[in-house]
Amino acid sequence: MEQCSNNATCLHLDQCSGLYTELQQHPDNTLRNLTIQLHCGWNGSMPMICCPQEFLYNNKTSILGVDVGVRSPADFLPDLRTCGIMDISGSYSTLTQLDDHPWIALLKYEKLVGSGFHCGGVLISSRYVLTAAHCVKGSDLPESWKLSHVRLGEWHTSWDIDCMRGNCAPRPLDLPVEEIIAHEQYVPTDDHQNDIALLRLAYDVPFSDFVKPICLPVAASLRRQTFEGADMEVAGWGKTVTKWTSFAKLKFTLSAVNRSDCQSVYQRIGRNISDNQICAGGLMRQNSCRGDSGGSLMGQVSAMNWMAIGVYSYGPTPCGTPGWPGVYTRVTAMDVIRQIEVHVVSRQ
Template sequence: MIKPVLISAFCVAAFLCGLSSAQFYFPNEATDVPNFGRCITPNRERALCIVLDDCKYLFNLLLSTPLLDSDRLYLSRSQCGYQNGKVLICCPDRYRNFINIPSVTPTTQAPPATPSNLLPQPGQCGNVLSNRIYGGNVTKIDEFPWMALIEYTKPGGRKGHHCGGSLINSRYVITASHCVNGVAIPSDWSLTGVRLGEWDTTTNPDCEIDVRGEKDCAPPYSDVPVEKAIAHPQYVPESRNQFHDIALLRLTKSVQYTDFIRPICLPASANLRSATFDGIVMDVAGWGKTETESTSSLKLKAEVAGVPISKCREKYATEKILLESTQICAGGKEGVDSCRGDSGGPLISLDNTKKALSYYFLAGVVSFGPTPCGLDGWPGVYTRVGDYMDWIQETIQP
């Protein structure tokens, strides 16, 4: 679903502000480029879905510095898929031959499937799709579209969701190992699926009222069976320390990306793998689902700041719990922390080092915290995803 956007909200480039279009493109020059079907732009224009490189106006807009938030939102909502690792964009005819743009030859063949290119790259993942509202604790309907609910089948065929996860490509979800083989998971439960595209667990489809007072609805959620649950081989379920609390869920089929189902990026670069996150404000989000409880029907979020591991070690040592560098501590404010997240759900950080392409990446996986959660002075503990990039890339398959 592509949601309508007021044109005035994007009145930043000359074309969008209603200046003469003849100043910016060649309307009569024929352009023969591969297309992948018809589409509707965020401004409700009929267009063709083509490789971003072939849509000269939008390609140039992406490279502009600084990239305005309104332009970033328009670009994100104009995406219409991927082909051979290339982003596809919903491109009106007049955008194709924008003046003074260097020619880019699109790739004609997909590269061999290797672990490194099985993961989407920035621009394909972690998109800042939603015009989010800061300071609130309820997410917007399309915020954090990589979030998943983990489904368990219980005796008698009953099903329930008791953990969270994050979509990282079309076939894999990352969650916590304790959601796969943890001691709190009853032995007669089977991890059988994931739910994607969810926002309000009491409705289907989900709808919210937009800024114009109109009802804006998402497509129905998607329940996808899990083919294989892969707990980290060094995870020890009975350990109080919960080292290596990370797992991969392979889905039975590839999922189709939409505005409401998209992958999050992983911390693949060297600087993100080794980042400390001390004092960095991040998001933790979810429905508050744990192995035994559920606290919200709406997807919630909270801002948490990274806490130095040395300080966190001192706190948890009083409970005879050891922490190591493969774990991140964040939060510690009363009533916040992972109470608004799910076991196995994401700790989300924003990489904005490249101004033309800011994106969200998965800094951590919700592991454990104090009981009851959200105690003042007790940060939540997360598995540091950057330390497990080699394992992830070695484990995932086409």
Template sequence: MAGSARVVWLLLALNTAAAMEGDSCVTPHQRMGSCVQLDTCRPLMMLLEGPRPLDPRAVDFLRRSQCGFVSRMPLVCCAQPTTPSTTTPGQTAPLTDPLVDVTGDVKLRLLPLDICSPPAQNRIIGGNKTALFEYPWMALLAYDTWRGIQFRCGGTVINKRYILTAAHCITNLPPSQKLVGVRLGEHDMSKELDCVDDLEGQICAPPYQNFTIEEVIPHPQFSKSKLQNDIGLIRLSRDADFSTDSVKPICLPIGEPQRETLEGKKLIITGWGATETGLASDVLLWTTVAVVPLDKCAAIYQRAVPISEAQICAGGAARDSCGGDSGGPLMYVGDVDGEVRRMQFGVVSFGPKRCGTAGQPGVYTRVGAYMDWILASMRP
């Protein structure tokens, strides 16, 4: 072991934990594990094999993982992975990498926590149509296709230059489909100007904002076949304009909200995608979906793909996200600097071919499991 890895090995040796090799232990993220030699623990070795220099957070996690010694060499507490081949019905694969609490991350300054997820305007349209200005972080991804420019995926604004979406929306695209732009501040695609009648008279939103793309950043471990790590970022070619009510960023889970399972709770999904009639909606829609236990979800999808702790399963009833909602948000409320605000906990990834199929939940990428990657991938 060379370079930065030797430094980490020496740091581990400074600790004084006293477990023996093979003993049970608890990881820094409160998961049961075994005390083993570092080179036999794949999740921690992946941290060492990452970009140089090693992230200080990775070094800190390794230090806190140290649990004992063998022949004067330090041992680490390793949560052993469960591979798809040995996963039985009801089991889920653990996180590929340890979940990193980003509370102290210096790059949090890139997230506008002071203005994210502003309160919803009380201008309700009715039914499952959203109100004007209600979800100002919604983004539409534009593709050049043989039918012309079409919007085929969604996303969310997380700061003036970055859109959070699904990796499958930005990489490994078919030859006939090229991602060419992003639209923000849209509500009703059938109208050039969105207006609603209010008690104060007619209220109109500013024109939507169109952007070209400077960079696409799919997660490096995205697997199209297994639909794992289905998360990505788009860097816009210029700053989004936050001076209007129609374009604002959404809050992301930081600290304790990163670990919330939300099991049994009803979360909100929004999008312009296909509805139960099979047609795309011109108007931004919303609905609620109940979170499904991961073990139940894993049993449902066991013949198709593995389900991991880096995912959330929700829905599987008459209301669900559908094709065209990919990359959009799964939302609930969370604490941001002592205030309760709407927060994005998931990114729409995949689900049954027929939307709203009973007993078949949609699968969402868990944003909290990727906050360290999101911040590391962003730049001013």
């Protein structure tokens, strides 16, 4: 694979959204020649190109004198040099390192007496967190609870300062929630269709080694993938085998399962699994659980980047029941991406 210049990244052609979109709409010889000049290798049968920073998402500008692309709703997202990046040199145990998955969030609710954390989410930009709709509306949320804050940069919920083997992280951030946006087609039913929501924070989050955004799968090739059999990770502070919650952030590796197989399992209890959902797990004691709702099913889709593939919606009781995978809202579903983009862009 060839080396790209400092302001470019070698990516699949369709991940260089500005150029890819223009090629689909105006496939002339000038653009074809431009693509050839930017070629940096192959990933199997997929061509790779040196995509300049400004073309990681669609923008109206030019490259090598050629006008390329129009501004896209995805422009609000952090680019691939910022999102989904973490140090993967740590332990492979279920106990995370201090800086593992630094986009994982905790949702804090004010209750009649005190407050507490009862759902999860992931940071997707400096201002927005992705979570489940049932964490912000519907019968699963007691009427007396009010979502007030999102906590970022947390590792051990009972410690003021998180430390591990002599290394310490800064205090976690508690950011007020300015606006709650559940998917407009979410209806609290047993099927939990469109179980996804955005939280707009009151101010921008400062990124650090312990607080970073995860990527969203905006590339067309990722939106089409089923991820069946792919290894994913989930992380959070939800219920474990021995405790109602975990004080420390844990992680598990799961595999996405065939939708038809998942459907045949959940039909036994009268639930439907649609194309907008993805199932993963189903092994003994390895799955998301109570308290993990809204957390992300995460896939490492490049050497550097992790992306939010699903949002945890529901699963079997007890959690980790063999043969019963967890059910996640598929972030790669086109209407889900559209809901995220349209709202966020309208507020920029």
